[in-house]
Amino acid sequence: MASVLMLYGTSEGQTAAVAERMAGVVEATGHDVALLNAKHLPADFSLADYDAAMIGGSIHMGSQPEAIRRLVDEAVETLNAMPTAFFSVSLSAAGDEEGQADAEGLIHDFLDETGFEPDRTLSVAGALKYSEYGLLTKFMMKRIARKEGGDTDTSRDWEYTDWDSVEAFAAAFASSLA
Template identity: 50%
Template sequence: MSGLDNGSEPTILVCYGSSEGQTATVARRMRTALENEGHRVTLVDAAAHPADLEVGSFDGVIVGASIHGGSHQRPVTEFVRTNVDVLNRAPSAFFSVSLTAARETPAQRAPARGYIEEFLETTGWDPDATLVVAGALKYSQYGRLKRLLMRFLAGRSSGDTDTSRDYEYTDWEDVESFAREFATLLEPPTGSTG
């Protein structure tokens, strides 16, 4: 872990997987929130990260993925499995984006937390913080079959079936405060002098 050793601001890696772009937007929003607090952030797509990315060189790592057919993106699972030892040593956090998280009642939303628990169990990762994020229905990005499927599912849940528009359920304040809260894990303990 490098940034704190030489007295400079902490460095944070934000690595995400995203199929229709919402998780990428969440990751970018976290980057902005962290940069506004003076942190240095590297943002990478798990499906296309540089081969020489040194996860252990960051002071903290945030990983995010979205749910499709009940699972998070495979490249994110692989990224976490490959780097699990570093992630378990460093301050780390995981967020999971889904439509289950946008459901109306706590009982309906409960499986969204189950997705996180399953992911952590299969990867062996024990992050310091986790966040369930309500995603988006992006009819404009779906092909014909996917649009029909998502409209059908929406008809049985949110009722947001107008395929001429997109629907976004993400709580951006929650996203930003999660990132800021994570950053406090990286700060030197109060009373330590430089």
């Protein structure tokens, strides 16, 4: 049984939901999981407490959350010496082939920039949470959605996450741990 860190960075909560779903899958295989928000790490947080790590963040303006980038930057050597997985949640991943390639490209850019070498990666389609955006963000996201052929009805939220692929990814990682 391994002690697994499930670390996420989120703005509107979709990556938290993805991490929570993955944590449930990993736990169900018998491992211990610590589900932690990168923005609110306990004072005594140490990567050395874990045998393996799954790390994920959402894309905003083309970038991973600052807290995720900082942690990966600072701990890259430790991370590269343990079993790891990385997932990135974005709207591009919900798009056509070009959008999906963009989403994959952002993952590769992040890994290149940080030197992080996870054993597996997953590009996850996120959500449009119009109900949680301020006026300006709602306007901007609606414009982006219209341009990209996404959903523009701002009276409700839209979720594009493929939960089966999220669960399969977590299950494969969990079963790779001795």
